[in-house]
Amino acid sequence: MYPKAIENYFAPTDVAEVLTLLNQYGEQAKLLAGGQSLMPLMKLRLAEPQTIIDLNQVAALDDIREEDGRLHIGALARHSEVATHPIILQSYALLADAARNIGDPQIRNRGTIAGSLVHADPSADYPPAVMALDGQLVVAKADGSTRTVLVDDFLAGPLMSDIGEDELVTRIEIPAPVAQSGGAYAKHSQVAGDFAIISVAAQITRDPSGVCQQASIVVGGVMPKPCRAEQAASLLQGKAIDATLLTQAGEAAAEEVETEDDVRASADYRRQLIRVTVPEVVRQASARAEE
Amino acid sequence: MKRSIGITINGEVYEETVDQRLLLVDFIREVAGLTGTHVGCSVEGRCGACTVVLNGKAVKACLLLAVQADGASVLTIEGLAKDDALHPIQDGFWEKHGLQCGFCTPGLLMTLYEFLQNPKHSDEEIRTAMSGVICRCTGYVHIVEAVKHAIAAVEALSPEERKEWFPV
Numbered sequence: 001m002y003p004k005a006i007e008n009y010f011a012p013t014d015v016a017e018v019l020t021l022l023n024q025y026g027e028q029a030k031l032l033a034g035g036q037s038l039m040p041l042m043k044l045r046l047a048e049p050q051t052i053i054d055l056n057q058v059a060a061l062d063d064i065r066e067e068d069g070r071l072h073i074g075a076l077a078r079h080s081e082v083a084t085h086p087i088i089l090q091s092y093a094l095l096a097d098a099a100r101n102i103g104d105p106q107i108r109n110r111g112t113i114a115g116s117l118v119h120a121d122p123s124a125d126y127p128p129a130v131m132a133l134d135g136q137l138v139v140a141k142a143d144g145s146t147r148t149v150l151v152d153d154f155l156a157g158p159l160m161s162d163i164g165e166d167e168l169v170t171r172i173e174i175p176a177p178v179a180q181s182g183g184a185y186a187k188h189s190q191v192a193g194d195f196a197i198i199s200v201a202a203q204i205t206r207d208p209s210g211v212c213q214q215a216s217i218v219v220g221g222v223m224p225k226p227c228r229a230e231q232a233a234s235l236l237q238g239k240a241i242d243a244t245l246l247t248q249a250g251e252a253a254a255e256e257v258e259t260e261d262d263v264r265a266s267a268d269y270r271r272q273l274i275r276v277t278v279p280e281v282v283r284q285a286s287a288r289a290e291e
Numbered sequence: 292m293k294r295s296i297g298i299t300i301n302g303e304v305y306e307e308t309v310d311q312r313l314l315l316v317d318f319i320r321e322v323a324g325l326t327g328t329h330v331g332c333s334v335e336g337r338c339g340a341c342t343v344v345l346n347g348k349a350v351k352a353c354l355l356l357a358v359q360a361d362g363a364s365v366l367t368i369e370g371l372a373k374d375d376a377l378h379p380i381q382d383g384f385w386e387k388h389g390l391q392c393g394f395c396t397p398g399l400l401m402t403l404y405e406f407l408q409n410p411k412h413s414d415e416e417i418r419t420a421m422s423g424v425i426c427r428c429t430g431y432v433h434i435v436e437a438v439k440h441a442i443a444a445v446e447a448l449s450p451e452e453r454k455e456w457f458p459v
Contacts, residue, residue, distance in 0.1 A: 001334045005292060006311040009358050032359075039354040040335045052311070054359055080348075104423025105402060106339060109348040110355075192422050 003042035008051040013059060015140060018168050023142035025051040026165040032056070033076060033115035036107045061170065062112075064088065071174040075114030080105070082113060092174060093288055094183030094201055098129035101185065104193045114169040117154065120161040120225070123195035123264075127155055128220035129185050131228065132201035135174045142166040148173070157224040180213075181205040182288025184281045187220070188273050190264060196221035197265045198273040200253075202285040204236070210290070212236040217249070217282065219257045219274055229253035232278060241286045246279035253278040296361035300325060301370030315360050316341040316352035319367060327368035327397050328352060331425075339424030342398035343367050347459050349405040351423075366404065366459055368397035378456055379444035380407060389437025391428035398424045403438060408457050410445040417442075 008025065012018045022029060030049035032038055033056070041047040055061065055076060062076040064085050071092055073082065082088055083099035102108055102116070102125045116126040117137065135151045141164070151172075154162045163169065177183075187199035199220035205213045215233040220226040232253035239245055259270035297306040298318060305323045319328045331338035336354040343352045344366040352365075371378035377385060380403050390396045399421060406412070406420040417438050418431070426434060448456065 002314075003312040003356075006356075007292060009294060009311040009356070011359075011361075032356075035354055035356075035359075036336065039356075043334050052356070054356075056359060104339070105406070105420055106342055106349050106351045106423040107336070109405075110350055 001043040001045075003039075004045060004048040006049065006052050009054065010052070011054040011057045013057050015058060015061070015168065015170060018053060018055065018058060019140060019142040019144075019166070021051075021053050022166045022168065025053070029053055029165075031118075031168065034078065034107075034111035035115075036103065036111040037115070037119045037121070055168075066176060069176045071176060073113055073172040073174070075169045075171055076112050079103070079108035079111045079113070079116075083108065091177060091181075092133060092183070094132060094185045094203060094285065095129050095174070097183075097185035098125040098201065101125045101187055101199075102193075107193075113172055117151065117172070118161050118163055118169060120155050120157070120159055121195065122158050122223055122225050123197075123199075123221045125185070125187065125196065125199060125220070127151070128199055128201040128218040128226040130172065130174070131155075131218045131226055132183060132185075132203045132216045133174045133177075134216070135172050137169050138171045138173060139163065140168050140170050146170070152228075155225045177203065178205055180207065180289050182285050182291065184284035184288060186277060186281050186284075188277065195264075198222075198270050198277060199226075200274070200277045200281040201226075202278070202281045204241075204282065204285040204289050206241075206286065206289045210240050212239055212241055212286070215282070217253060217278060219253060219278075221270065222257055223260050227257045229257055229274075229278065231256045236282065241282065246283055249282055250275045250278040294358050294361075296358055298323075298357070298360045298362075299364045301365075301367060309357050311356065311358050313357045314353055315343075315345075315355040315357045315365075318357035318360070319343065319352060319365065322357075325367050325369050329394055329397055331394065331398075337425065338395070338398070339402065340395050340398040342401045342424060344401055344404050344459060347405070349402045349423075364459060366401070368400055371400060371404070373455075379448070380404060380438075380441045382444060383437040383439075383441030384434075387433055387437035387440050389429070389434045390426075395424050395426045399426070399434065403441065404457070407438075407441060407445050410442045412442065 029051035183203035187196040215236040217229040254275040259267040329340040331340035
C-alpha cells in the first residue's frame with residue numbers, strides 16, 4: 001500500500017507562509033503535522049492529497065507555556081512532550097494521562113495535539129481530555145484573522161472537525177484550574193496503545209473540607225464524538241465525594257451516555273465499562289485535587 | 292513530483308532525486324541499500340519493525356515521507372556496532388537470547404536506543420518502552436531480560452564511553 005503520487009510538497013518555516021500556501025492550494029492540500037494518522041490514510045488511499053504542506057519546519061509552533069491564566073500548547077507539541085512537561089504534570093495532569101495513553105513511544109514522538117483534535121477520531125485520547133478541561137482552539141486564517149473555538153464545538157463528528165480549507169490551528173488554550181483542582185484520564189482498549197473502547201476524563205475542584213465544588217466528566221469512545229456526562233457531574237456538585245456517591249455517578253453516566261455496538265465492543269459492554277470506570281477516574285481526580 | 296534530497300544515515304550523506312511520495316523506510320532500504328531496517332505491517336505503522344532514530348528520536352520510518360527527512364540525521368541498526376564490538380544493547384540481546392526469528396529486532400533495538408540514553412527504568416517502563424514494536428516469536432520474557440542486561444551495561448559505562456555509544 002503506497003500513497004498516491006504527491007504533486008507538490010512544501011515545508012514552510014512560518015505560519016504566514018503556511019496560510020499563503022493554504023490560500024493557494026486550499027482543497028487539494030493536506031497539512032502534515034505528526035502524520036501518524038494521515039500517513040496510514042494516504043497509504044490506504046482514503047486520503048489522496050495532491051499537495052502536502054509539511055508543518056514540521058514551522059518555528060515556534062510547539063511551545064508549551066502558561067500565560068495570562070491559561071495554558072498555551074502549540075499546535076505541533078508532540079504527545080511525548082505533553083506527557084512529560086512539568087507544568088502539565090503539575091496542574092493539568094489529566095492531559096498528561098491522555099498523552100501517555102496514545103499509541104506507543106514512536107507515535108508519541110511524532111503525533112501532535114492539534115493533529116489529533118483536527119482528525120477528530122471519537123475514540124482518540126485527546127478529545128475527551130481537552131473537553132474536560134474546557135479547552136479552546138486558536139485558528140488562523142489566510143486573511144490574517146484568527147478565531148477561537150471551544151473544543152466541544154470544534155469536534156463535529158466522527159473524523160469531522162470545524163476547520164476550513166484555508167485555516168490552521170495554531171494552538172490550544174486551557175484555562176488554568178483554580179486551587180484544589182485535579183483531573184484524571186483512563187481508557188479501556190483491546191490491546192495496549194489502541195484506540196479506546198471507552199475512555200473517561202474527569203476534572204474536579206474541591207473546597208478545603210473535601211466538598212466537590214465543580215466537576216466535569218467526559219466519556220470518549222462513543223459516537224459521534226465524546227460526550228459530557230452532565231448528570232453524573234451534577235450529582236457530585238456540593239457533596240463530599242465518598243464511595244456511595246462515586247457508585248451513583250457511575251450509574252448516572254452509564255444511564256445518560258448513549259453507547260453503540262461496533263467491531264471493538266458491544267453497546268452493553270461499553271455501558272458496563274462506563275459504570276465502573278467513571279468512579280475510578282473521579283476518585284483519582286479527587287485525590288489529585290486534595291494534593 | 293520529484294525532489295532532490297540529502298539524508299545523513301549513520302554519518303554518511305545519501306543524496307538522491309526521489310518521488311515525493313517515497314517513504315523514509317524505502318529511502319533507507321532502496322536508496323541507501325541499508326536493508327537492516329525492516330518492513331512489517333507496511334500500512335498502519337503498528338508493527339514497529341521499521342523504527343529508526345531520527346534526530347535523536349525513535350520514529351517509524353514507514354510513517355514519514357523521505358522528503359521530510361531532507362537534511363536530517365538518521366541512525367539505523369547498521370550504525371549501532373563499532374568495528375567488531377557490538378553496541379551494549381545488541382550485546383544484551385546476544386547474551387540473553389532476546390530474539391528468535393530476528394525480524395522485529397532492528398526496530399526493538401532502535402526504540403531502545405532512545406530509551407536507554409537514560410538507563411534507569413522499572414520493569415513496567417521497559418515493557419511500556421517496547422509497546423511500539425511487536426514480536427511474534429518470543430513472548431517478550433527474554434527481551435525484557437536482554438534489556439535489563441543492556442541497562443546494567445550502559446550504567447557501567449563512563450560518561451565518555453556513553454557518548455561514544457550514544458552519539459545522537
